Amino acid sequence: YIQWGYTYWKRRGLPHIPPTFPYGNYEPIFSRKQHFGEWAKSFYDQFKSRGVKHAGLYVLSKPIYLPIATDYVKNVLQNDFRHFVNRGTYYNEKDDPLSAHLFNLSGQKWRDLRTKLTPTFTSGKMKRMFNTLLDCTVPMREAVASHCVDGTPVMIKEVIARFTTDVIGSCAFGLECNSFKDDDAAFRHHGRALFNTQDKLNRAKRGLANIFPTLSRMLGVALLPKESTQFFFNAVRDTIQHREKNNVVRNDMLQILIELQKSNKESGKPMLTMEQMAAEAFVFFIAGFETSSSVTTLCLYELARNEDIQNKVREEIESTLRENDDEITYEAVMGMKYLDQVVNETMRLYPSLTFLTRECVQDYPVPDTDVVIEKNTLVVIPSIALHKDPEFWDNPEAFDPEHFSAENTPKITPFTYMPFGEGPRTCIGMRFGTMQVKVGLTTLLKDYAFSVCSKTVPPVLDKYLFISNTRDPVWLNVRKIT
Numbered sequence: 159y160i161q162w163g164y165t166y167w168k169r170r171g172l173p174h175i176p177p178t179f180p181y182g183n184y185e186p187i188f189s190r191k192q193h194f195g196e197w198a199k200s201f202y203d204q205f206k207s208r209g210v211k212h213a214g215l216y217v218l219s220k221p222i223y224l225p226i227a228t229d230y231v232k233n234v235l236q237n238d239f240r241h242f243v244n245r246g247t248y249y250n251e252k253d254d255p256l257s258a259h260l261f262n263l264s265g266q267k268w269r270d271l272r273t274k275l276t277p278t279f280t281s282g283k284m285k286r287m288f289n290t291l292l293d294c295t296v297p298m299r300e301a302v303a304s305h306c307v308d309g310t311p312v313m314i315k316e317v318i319a320r321f322t323t324d325v326i327g328s329c330a331f332g333l334e335c336n337s338f339k340d341d342d343a344a345f346r347h348h349g350r351a352l353f354n355t356q357d358k359l360n361r362a363k364r365g366l367a368n369i370f371p372t373l374s375r376m377l378g379v380a381l382l383p384k385e386s387t388q389f390f391f392n393a394v395r396d397t398i399q400h401r402e403k404n405n406v407v408r409n410d411m412l413q414i415l416i417e418l419q420k421s422n423k424e425s426g427k428p429m430l431t432m433e434q435m436a437a438e439a440f441v442f443f444i445a446g447f448e449t450s451s452s453v454t455t456l457c458l459y460e461l462a463r464n465e466d467i468q469n470k471v472r473e474e475i476e477s478t479l480r481e482n483d484d485e486i487t488y489e490a491v492m493g494m495k496y497l498d499q500v501v502n503e504t505m506r507l508y509p510s511l512t513f514l515t516r517e518c519v520q521d522y523p524v525p526d527t528d529v530v531i532e533k534n535t536l537v538v539i540p541s542i543a544l545h546k547d548p549e550f551w552d553n554p555e556a557f558d559p560e561h562f563s564a565e566n567t568p569k570i571t572p573f574t575y576m577p578f579g580e581g582p583r584t585c586i587g588m589r590f591g592t593m594q595v596k597v598g599l600t601t602l603l604k605d606y607a608f609s610v611c612s613k614t615v616p617p618v619l620d621k622y623l624f625i626s627n628t629r630d631p632v633w634l635n636v637r638k639i640t
């Protein structure tokens with residue numbers, strides 16, 4: 159029966175690599191030889207060199223569809239999105255209520271919630287949150303300054319993770335997280351717990367849930383640590399109750415959820431439950447702090463290795479701030495063109511999600527072929543492979559912000575650069591994430607110069623995580639600019 163299962167793609171006439179029992183094509187992930195994104199890239203590269211436009215893979219016995227040609231990628235993510243509405247990630251509303259958030263939800267529930275939450279991230283709302291975000295840069299700069307005084311290298315990844323935790327805690331939950339004052343501050347503690355890859359039981363549960371979601375739901379598998387679920391739920395409930403009781407109004411995402419709730423009530427539309435509100439605030443936290451922190455950290459790492467590029471960004475920051483009476487404003491930060499190029503190039507080389515997924519929700523005949531992608535098939539789009547494909551990028555492994563210069567940007571082939579995903583399910587927090595990364599970089603680079611030190615090692619992806627988090631700490635030397 160298993161052997162027959164392994165002929166699935168052959169029977170459909172799709173190019174594939176012969177699978178072996180029991181892992182299918184998934185052995186390098188089980189033996190931790192490769193990160194999932196690197197694994198998907200290695201197949202993309204193999205098929206691409208054979209001139210193949212799409213292919214099939216097996217995760218254990220589960221068939222996976224791998225589009226290679228950019229028009230096929232575009233069909234899945236955008237043109238034929240109605241066939242691929244779901245992301246195919248695991249959630250369990252009953253046993254793991256905080257997992258039922260926008261990132262994981264499927265079908266109509268996702269559509270309804272996406273429409274409701276989209277107004278949270280307009281540029282007007284971003285401007286309203288800008289000063290809250292700016293306040294969070296003060297302890298970050300103090301932490302970096304202390305290393306200039308004693309001349310020790312700074313573990314920049316931890317400093318930035320504390321900054322983004324404070325930012326999201328403040329802008330999503332309306333709470334001061336104090337990540338810099340207290341090494342084990344609650345939000346930072348739970349943030350670490352959520353990305354802890356040392357817990358073997360949790361790793362096994364995660365693997366089971368992603369490969370066999372229906373069985374896992376039946377078994378009541380919950381992926382979030384119970385104490386973290388309780389912590390985030392209480393934080394949201396207590397804050398909402400406090401605001402309602404004391405008529406407190408703040409410029410943050412929770413306030414936007416509260417206002418949404420009020421307008422739903424007035425117009426007789428269905429209200430969000432407290433669990434749903436907590437799940438949304440939670441996803442803003444989990445999707446927002448680690449992604450932005452990785453991008454900022456890896457950007458500083460690349461700038462430390464490329465002094466000329468670092469100097470050029472700093473010159474732009476200095477001249478922009480000079481023209482702006484030394485004030486860091488939303489318009490000043492978002493208007494810097496070279497900074498934008500540098501951030502884009504960081505996300506090309508180190509996308510936070512090295513691959514995107516979609517689940518087929520109704521049988522899909524692939525245009526101009528005899529192949530039909532069946533309902534429930536998981537589609538994997540290896541964005542990192544497209545980001546580094548030599549057909550689309552000159553010198554793809556080099557950190558070169560000129561890839562995004564005014565001259566080169568119009569030449570970028572659509573669907574070969576997707577740091578925030580693409581199509582209707584693209585990142586909802588893109589504006590906020592970009593703003594956060596750019597504010598972090600502007601406030602640090604204007605006063606401090608970064609360089610590599612003896613402890614700096616090239617970033618290696620943590621193979622236990624699906625997102626692209628670096629396995630080792632990132633150490634840099636820092637010097638105050640006089």
Ligand code: HEM
Nearest residue numbers: 261442445446449450510511578579580583584585587591
């Ligand atoms: C630099 C920072 C960030 C990066 C690189 C990033 C990247 C991504 C990517 C690649 C996706 C998947 C898109 C797809 O499948 O097409 C995604 C989805 C998502 N992101 Fe972000 N993100 C960032 C910041 C944020 C922030 C700050 C928030 C919220 C405050 C956020 C909330 C979400 C949510 C809720 C989704 C799911 C959207 C949906 O399914 O409708 N992200 N993000």
